[in-house]
Amino acid sequence: MRMHENATDEEIALSARKYRQDFAILVERYQDKLLRYIRRIGAGEEAEDLLQEIFINAFRYLNGFDPSLSFSSWIYRIAHNTTISAYRKKKIRPHGNLIEDGDEFLANIGTDEDIATELETKCSVEEINNALLSIKQKYRDVVVLRYVEELEYKEISDVLKIPMGSVASLLSRAKKNLKDEISGKSK
Amino acid sequence: MTKVSDTILKKIEQGKIEPMPVWTYTAKNILFWSLWALAVLIGSIAVSAMLFVVTHAPWALREVTYETTAGFVLDLLPYFWVIALGLMIALGFYNLRHTKSGYKYSLAIVILLNILISIILGAVLFIVGMGEIAENATGKLPLRESIFEMQANRWSNPMNGLLAGEIVDILSADDGEVILTLTAFDDQDWKINISDLSDEEIQEAKIGNIIAVIGLSEQSIDGQLSMYACAFLEWGECCDEPLVSVREIFEDDERTTNCRGVRPFEALRRLSH
Numbered sequence: 001m002r003m004h005e006n007a008t009d010e011e012i013a014l015s016a017r018k019y020r021q022d023f024a025i026l027v028e029r030y031q032d033k034l035l036r037y038i039r040r041i042g043a044g045e046e047a048e049d050l051l052q053e054i055f056i057n058a059f060r061y062l063n064g065f066d067p068s069l070s071f072s073s074w075i076y077r078i079a080h081n082t083t084i085s086a087y088r089k090k091k092i093r094p095h096g097n098l099i100e101d102g103d104e105f106l107a108n109i110g111t112d113e114d115i116a117t118e119l120e121t122k123c124s125v126e127e128i129n130n131a132l133l134s135i136k137q138k139y140r141d142v143v144v145l146r147y148v149e150e151l152e153y154k155e156i157s158d159v160l161k162i163p164m165g166s167v168a169s170l171l172s173r174a175k176k177n178l179k180d181e182i183s184g185k186s187k
Numbered sequence: 188m189t190k191v192s193d194t195i196l197k198k199i200e201q202g203k204i205e206p207m208p209v210w211t212y213t214a215k216n217i218l219f220w221s222l223w224a225l226a227v228l229i230g231s232i233a234v235s236a237m238l239f240v241v242t243h244a245p246w247a248l249r250e251v252t253y254e255t256t257a258g259f260v261l262d263l264l265p266y267f268w269v270i271a272l273g274l275m276i277a278l279g280f281y282n283l284r285h286t287k288s289g290y291k292y293s294l295a296i297v298i299l300l301n302i303l304i305s306i307i308l309g310a311v312l313f314i315v316g317m318g319e320i321a322e323n324a325t326g327k328l329p330l331r332e333s334i335f336e337m338q339a340n341r342w343s344n345p346m347n348g349l350l351a352g353e354i355v356d357i358l359s360a361d362d363g364e365v366i367l368t369l370t371a372f373d374d375q376d377w378k379i380n381i382s383d384l385s386d387e388e389i390q391e392a393k394i395g396n397i398i399a400v401i402g403l404s405e406q407s408i409d410g411q412l413s414m415y416a417c418a419f420l421e422w423g424e425c426c427d428e429p430l431v432s433v434r435e436i437f438e439d440d441e442r443t444t445n446c447r448g449v450r451p452f453e454a455l456r457r458l459s460h
Contacts, residue, residue: 056195060207
């Protein structure tokens with residue numbers, strides 16, 4: 001039975017366990033978001049192949065989806081894990097198009113005045129991207145999820161499978177690292 | 188242009204890809220919860236054994252068997268059980284983190300929870316006697332010394348005036364000397380001269396009894412191992428239950444000067460005051 005287009009992601013995911021045609025709705029809903037996301041965490045020209053692999057993995061693990069969590073967090077987790085594992089397999093470093101719109105990123109990260117000023121006054125989009133690429137993967141992941149994908153702490157906790165307290169501390173350290181990286185580069 | 192969703196559905200169909208069965212997720216979750224529970228249970232057994240060691244250690248005689256209290260405590264510390272508890276807490280954390288929702292709990296909360304459950308369950312297991320069973324059962328492991336072996340080794344130290352074993356013979360000579368034949372824990376026979384002890388103590392010496400002798404190891408020309416006894420205590424179930432109380436031993440003290448200066452004996456004498 002094909003689900004109605006207005007059904008929630010969670011309802012469609014449960015239905016797609018039996019009716020694989022319904023899975024197409026989820027693909028359509030998430031293909032652009034996930035493609036942007038995996039590019040932001042470092043995928044290069046292989047991004048589209050990776051996207052297919054992500055959806056195939058999502059279909060394979062569909063019975064593992066816990067309807068008490070949001071489908072969005074769950075599929076972001078699969079996207080994150082598939083991308084990271086692809087880097088590890090091919091032993092390649094992430095590419096450099098983490099953010100496209102510097103203003104939006106700055107607006108989101110602007111809750112921390114110090115770092116926002118630092119970024120605003122001294123950096124271009126390219127410099128922010130380079131700084132993001134220089135910090136550790138675990139820091140890059142939380143920064144992208146929080147300030148680029150604009151996920152809540154709870155969602156980041158579900159995507160990265162870490163406690164919410166760890167999300168906050170990782171984010172704080174990530175911002176410090178980012179600031180140090182930018183300060184260092186600008187000197 | 189082909190839609191991404193069509194390509195993916197085609198690949199799923201061509202590759203005959205099916206969602207992994209529900210039971211694999213359920214089984215994985217049950218497995219990790221069970222391993223967590225097992226780790227907590229083993230940790231609790233470790234706590235019960237620690238409680239057993241601490242409560243059954245021969246605290247009263249520590250000055251007799253050890254030169255310093257620090258030495259006694261260091262020897263007594265249940266390293267094996269502390270390491271076992273640490274490993275189980277780490278294993279418990281690992282397993283809990285791999286359950287479906289385990290990632291939501293912080294390291295500190297999981298560890299504190301594991302320790303708390305281990306202590307509470309460990310206390311219950313100690314009360315029902317699990318501590319002693321665990322201490323006994325693991326005593327034979329390589330590099331492991333149970334509290335029983337630790338005490339047996341401590342009392343197999345004749346050069347320092349401590350010797351324990353079973354009385355296999357009692358000989359009273361015409362000149363008033365009373366000699367016990369004692370088979371020590373290493374199966375060597377010792378002649379123990381108990382002539383210096385009070386009549387009450389001598390009457391307590393019976394063939395088949397296991398005793399702990401405090402005395403002076405003596406040189407013998409014929410190679411016979413011998414000791415001059417200053418006092419003896421019955422080897423209790425866990426070496427801390429003297430047959431005659433320490434105070435009684437020295438109630439009517441008319442001993443010769445042979446034992447003066449023998450460190451364990453002087454320590455025992457101090458306990459009586």
